[in-house]
Amino acid sequence: MSSSPRPAIAIVGGGPRGVSLVERIGANLADDAVLDIEIVDDTEIGAGRIWRTGQTRELCMNTLADAVTLFTDDAATIAGPVRVGPTLHEWCRLVRHDAGDGGDVSDIPAAHAAVFRRIPVRPGLAADYAAELRAQRPESHPSRSLYGEYIGWCWSHAKAALPPGVRVRERLGRAVxxxxxxxxxxxxxxxxxxxxxxxxxxxxxxxxxxxxxxxRAVRAAVDADPDLVWVRPESPVDQRLDAVPDGAHAIVRGLGMGFFDAMALLTLGRGGRFAETPDGLRYEPSGREPVLHVTSHRGVPFRAKTQYGSLPPRAALSHLRGVDWTAVPRPIDFDALVWPLILRDAFADYHRTLARVRPGAVDLEAALAAIAAADLDAPRVGVSGAATRERVAVLADAVAPAVPDPRDRLDLVAAMFPGDGLAWASPSGFDAWVAAFVSDDLAASALGADSPLKAALWAIASARGPVGRIGAFGGFDAESRASGFRELGSVGGMAGSGPPAFRNAQLLALQRAGLVRFIGPAASVAAAPGGFHAVSAAVRGSEVRARVLVDAWMHVHDVDATADPLIRSLADAGRVRAFEAPTRTGGGLATGGVDIDPETGRLVHPDGSLDRAFHMAGIPVDQTMHDAIISPMPRTDPTMLRETDRVARSAIDAALTRRTP
Structure with a gap:
C-alpha cells in the first residue's frame, strides 16, 4: 500500500510577497511540522520579475532605503508570531560593515544584526554594489537590483528558519x-x-x-506597417524600448513612474550622461537618444519626492484619525464623510508649517479653528472634482481672514489639479509652463519640511494608507469609489508617489536639450496613415506625428479582462469572480479586483461559496483590499505583512487538514 503524500503548499510568485509568505508559513508552523513547499516563478525566485537582480542599475526604487522591510515588528497586528529583522538600509549597512568597508552599525538594533549574521550574503555582493552602498542614506532610493539582492537574502533566511520537517522545492517556470x-x-x-x-x-x-x-487599433496599424513601432504598456524593464530607433521621434503616453524609468533607459541607457554645471544640470547626449513627445491626462509629470534629508515625517491627519471608523456603518460615503476631513488636514498642515517657517504670516489658532468649523457639507454634483473645488473654496474663504497677505494663502485647487481649465497659444508656451511647474515643484521639494505646500500635499498623499484600510472589502460605496476615492488615489499618487527629485531635474535638462517635449494635457492619440498622431485640445498647434508610440504605464488588473492563463483557468472552472462594491441603492457593482475572503484570502466562487484551498494575495486584490501595492514599511503595521500572515495561516490549515474530494 502506498503511503499518503506529504502535505504541500504551492506558491505562485517568488518575489517579495512570495518570500514573505514562506517566512510567515515558517513562523506559524509547529516545530515538528511536516510539509512541502513548492514555489514557482517565471523569472527569479527570491527577487521576482520586477526586482530581478540582473537588471540595469539605472532603475531605482520609488521608496526609501530605510522605509522598506520584509520583517514583522512590534507594531504588527497579526495573529502569528513576530520575527524581526533588518530593514533594507540596515541590511545594506551591515553588508558594507562586514565586508570591511567601514561604517558604524552600533545603532542598528542588536536583534536585527543577529538575524543578519545568521545567513551570509552571496559572495561578491559588497564589491558589486560598493559605490551604491557607500553613498546610501536612509532616504536614498536604492537600485531595484539591490532591493532584489535584499529579497534574495530574505529568501535564504526564510528557508533556513523553516522547521526541519519542511522541504522547499523551487521551480523556474510559469503556472498556466x-x-x-x-x-x-x-x-x-x-x-x-x-x-x-x-x-x-x-x-x-x-x-x-x-x-x-x-x-487593438494600434496593433492593427503596426501589423499593417512594419515600419511602425509600438512599445506596449508593461513594466519598463520588460518593455521593448530597444525597438525605438536611435534619433526617432516618439509619442509617449504617461508621465508617472513608468515614464521616468523609460526616460532613463532611453537616455542614460543609450550612453548619455548628466553633468553638473554652474548653470544647473546639463545633458550630454550620445546621439542615440530618441526625441520624446509626451502627454498624460494632466499633461505634467508627477511631483518630485520632498527632500527631507531623512525619512518623511508622519502626517498628523488629526481630522481623519479623529473618527472611530469602526463605528461608522458600511458602506461609507467617501465623498460626504472622508474627503472633507482629508481636505481639512491638508489646510491644517499647510498653516502649521507656514506659522513655523514664517512667524506672523498666519494667526494659527484662528486658522485652525476656521478650518475645523468650515461647513463642508457640499451639495452633490455630477463630477467629483467640482465638489472638491467647492469644498476647497469654502476652506480658503474661511481661513483667509487669518492670513493677511494673499500671497501666503493656499491655492489647493491649483496644486491638486495643475493646469486645469487653462489653454495655451503654442507648444512652446506649454513647454515653458511645464518647465516652470517642474522648477517650482523642485524648489518646494528642496525646502523639505519647510515647504507649506508640500506639507499640504503630503497630508493628502499620506491619507491613502489609512483610507485604504477604512475602505477595504467594500468599506466605501461604489459611487464614491468612482468619484472621491478615485480622486484621492490620483491626487495622492501624483503628490506622494512621484520620482526622486533628481529624476525631475534630469527631465528639465532633457527638455532644455530638446529631447523631451510636452504635447499638452489629455492628448488624443490615434494611428494615422504613416504613423501615429497626437494632439491636445488645450494647446494650439500641438499636433505631433511620429512612427513610434511608447505607452509608459501599466494596466490596472481586471479579473474579467485578464489575459493571464492561470486566472482564466480559474474563471473557466467557476472558482473566481470579480469583487463587487456595494452601491447606495443596495446592489453591487463589479470592480477589477479578485474577490477573496477577508479573513483567509481564499477565493470566492461566483455562487458566493469559498474555495477550500486556492488563495490570492497582492496586486490582483488591490481593488478589493486596497493598499496591496505598497512595499511594507517598518513600524507601520503594513497591509502586505498582515495579509501574508493570515493567508499563510489559512494555507497551513488547508494543507495540514486532510480533505477528501
Whole structure:
C-alpha cells in the first residue's frame, strides 16, 4: 500500500510577497511540522520579475532605503508570531560593515544584526554594489537590483528558519492552469509539468491584461506597417524600448513612474550622461537618444519626492484619525464623510508649517479653528472634482481672514489639479509652463519640511494608507469609489508617489536639450496613415506625428479582462469572480479586483461559496483590499505583512487538514 503524500503548499510568485509568505508559513508552523513547499516563478525566485537582480542599475526604487522591510515588528497586528529583522538600509549597512568597508552599525538594533549574521550574503555582493552602498542614506532610493539582492537574502533566511520537517522545492517556470484532482490541487506549468499540493497561494504580482479596443487599433496599424513601432504598456524593464530607433521621434503616453524609468533607459541607457554645471544640470547626449513627445491626462509629470534629508515625517491627519471608523456603518460615503476631513488636514498642515517657517504670516489658532468649523457639507454634483473645488473654496474663504497677505494663502485647487481649465497659444508656451511647474515643484521639494505646500500635499498623499484600510472589502460605496476615492488615489499618487527629485531635474535638462517635449494635457492619440498622431485640445498647434508610440504605464488588473492563463483557468472552472462594491441603492457593482475572503484570502466562487484551498494575495486584490501595492514599511503595521500572515495561516490549515474530494 502506498503511503499518503506529504502535505504541500504551492506558491505562485517568488518575489517579495512570495518570500514573505514562506517566512510567515515558517513562523506559524509547529516545530515538528511536516510539509512541502513548492514555489514557482517565471523569472527569479527570491527577487521576482520586477526586482530581478540582473537588471540595469539605472532603475531605482520609488521608496526609501530605510522605509522598506520584509520583517514583522512590534507594531504588527497579526495573529502569528513576530520575527524581526533588518530593514533594507540596515541590511545594506551591515553588508558594507562586514565586508570591511567601514561604517558604524552600533545603532542598528542588536536583534536585527543577529538575524543578519545568521545567513551570509552571496559572495561578491559588497564589491558589486560598493559605490551604491557607500553613498546610501536612509532616504536614498536604492537600485531595484539591490532591493532584489535584499529579497534574495530574505529568501535564504526564510528557508533556513523553516522547521526541519519542511522541504522547499523551487521551480523556474510559469503556472498556466489550476485544477482539482483526487482531492488535491494541481498547477500546470508552461513546460508541461505539474505541481500537486493541498493548498495554493497565488502571489503573482502584475498580471497581463487583454487588449483594449484602442490597443487593438494600434496593433492593427503596426501589423499593417512594419515600419511602425509600438512599445506596449508593461513594466519598463520588460518593455521593448530597444525597438525605438536611435534619433526617432516618439509619442509617449504617461508621465508617472513608468515614464521616468523609460526616460532613463532611453537616455542614460543609450550612453548619455548628466553633468553638473554652474548653470544647473546639463545633458550630454550620445546621439542615440530618441526625441520624446509626451502627454498624460494632466499633461505634467508627477511631483518630485520632498527632500527631507531623512525619512518623511508622519502626517498628523488629526481630522481623519479623529473618527472611530469602526463605528461608522458600511458602506461609507467617501465623498460626504472622508474627503472633507482629508481636505481639512491638508489646510491644517499647510498653516502649521507656514506659522513655523514664517512667524506672523498666519494667526494659527484662528486658522485652525476656521478650518475645523468650515461647513463642508457640499451639495452633490455630477463630477467629483467640482465638489472638491467647492469644498476647497469654502476652506480658503474661511481661513483667509487669518492670513493677511494673499500671497501666503493656499491655492489647493491649483496644486491638486495643475493646469486645469487653462489653454495655451503654442507648444512652446506649454513647454515653458511645464518647465516652470517642474522648477517650482523642485524648489518646494528642496525646502523639505519647510515647504507649506508640500506639507499640504503630503497630508493628502499620506491619507491613502489609512483610507485604504477604512475602505477595504467594500468599506466605501461604489459611487464614491468612482468619484472621491478615485480622486484621492490620483491626487495622492501624483503628490506622494512621484520620482526622486533628481529624476525631475534630469527631465528639465532633457527638455532644455530638446529631447523631451510636452504635447499638452489629455492628448488624443490615434494611428494615422504613416504613423501615429497626437494632439491636445488645450494647446494650439500641438499636433505631433511620429512612427513610434511608447505607452509608459501599466494596466490596472481586471479579473474579467485578464489575459493571464492561470486566472482564466480559474474563471473557466467557476472558482473566481470579480469583487463587487456595494452601491447606495443596495446592489453591487463589479470592480477589477479578485474577490477573496477577508479573513483567509481564499477565493470566492461566483455562487458566493469559498474555495477550500486556492488563495490570492497582492496586486490582483488591490481593488478589493486596497493598499496591496505598497512595499511594507517598518513600524507601520503594513497591509502586505498582515495579509501574508493570515493567508499563510489559512494555507497551513488547508494543507495540514486532510480533505477528501
Amino acid at each position: 492552469a489550476a485544477s482539482e484532482r483526487d482531492g488535491r490541487q494541481v498547477l500546470s506549468l508552461a513546460d508541461g509539468s505539474a505541481l500537486r499540493s493541498d493548498a495554493v497561494i497565488a502571489a503573482t504580482g502584475w498580471l497581463e491584461r487583454g487588449a483594449t479596443p484602442g490597443e
